[in-house]
Amino acid sequence: MRQQKAPIDYQLDYMEHLFFCIKHKKTESYVIHRIWDKLDDMRIRFVVQQKVELPNGRYALADLYLPQIGIFVEINEPFHAFQKKEDDYRNENIIKLTQNDQFIISCGNPNKDGEWLSLNEIHQQIDQCVAFIKERINQIQDLKPWDMSKWLSVEYHKQKGVFKAEDNDQLRTIDDICAVFNTKPKYHGYLRVGTASVPNKEKLEIWYPNIHNRSGWSNHLSEDQDTFEEFNEKDEIKRKKHVDTCIEDNKLRITFFRHKDELGMEFYKFIGIFALDIEESKKQNKCIWRRKSREYKL
Structure with missing residues (x-):
């Protein structure tokens, strides 16, 4: 372990x-x-x-x-x-x-x-x-203390009971994200898989993308954060296979986007629930994910 x-x-x-x-x-x-x-x-x-x-x-x-x-x-x-x-x-x-x-x-x-x-x-x-x-x-009588150590904790998000994009909800690690959902990251050998299962919810998975992954995989997020493009830039066979697999699974993705703040610190920010646009994914031969909700209740 x-x-x-x-x-x-x-x-x-x-x-x-x-x-x-x-x-x-x-x-x-x-x-x-x-x-x-x-x-x-x-x-x-x-x-x-x-x-x-x-x-x-x-x-x-x-x-x-x-x-x-x-x-x-x-x-x-x-x-x-x-x-x-x-x-x-x-x-x-x-x-x-x-x-x-x-x-x-x-x-x-x-x-x-x-x-x-x-x-x-x-x-x-x-x-x-x-x-x-x-x-x-x-x-200032109602001063809201700067307490990001608390707001970034697993316990805080479990107690809150809901992720909201407008609340700028974030966590620091993939392990923390999974712990909120009482699950663990998936691995193939020593390589971590890009998604994790949600217990007792077969049609949901947790996704924690960043802009550039290893092995040629890329994720492009639109400026309004409503659309994700996910594809392999180097291998057409892997690209097509991934599109076919995602269409067959047809799962909703609870999405935490890896980003850096103004000081260069990395976080995983909740940006919403995304669904696969099947027709557009077939047309472009890449996974096109559309945001369906800006919040998720645990």
Whole structure:
């Protein structure tokens, strides 16, 4: 029997990925590290490099965003005059477009172009920023804690009793997905099969596709996530055989799509129940799956 190692705690994994993503931005990394340590509140989610579209069609990347409390934090290094104009334009529009508040930590001397402030002066601004964040937290009576470690657990989904696409329901591993359904992944030797059975439901199976599999198999998901194309790119015989098998079985698929978030962390996201479009599958010689439902009750 294969022993599945317990994954690293999600919030620890998330923060490790977050700081790894900004390691090349030394000043931002230092300031955000200090904010995280001084705040010391695991209920609050940190998001770095949050994309915001500006009126000129370009995108701004906010240094730090706290989505639960609606605060952007900008960390400005010493700049020259032309950079100040760009920063002012970006900051004004981030506030206007998102209706969120912004706290700016300036690491440069406002009276001397391109000159750095002392570390102590920067620390004072960080302390003010943390106090501002804490005050906002205290003002929110119904704050929803950032608790993805719980939301990604098998126990949480069993207790919830339903998967919903609009709830952004996710799990971290295939073993966890199967455990929710009280089943186990199927194997051919040491190779894991792409689907798993649902106990006592012959016409249902669990599917956990990704974009590119090994051995030439591919899965293409439409932009609206309503259609999956599943086929072998290299072997026409395997491709035809798979289409014929799926038509004969004609099962509904409870689908968890493997994807990466903005930090590069991998998850299996529930996207719905898919049924095979038999006529289109015959016509294209590939399995065409259509979404029939956005939720599944356990």
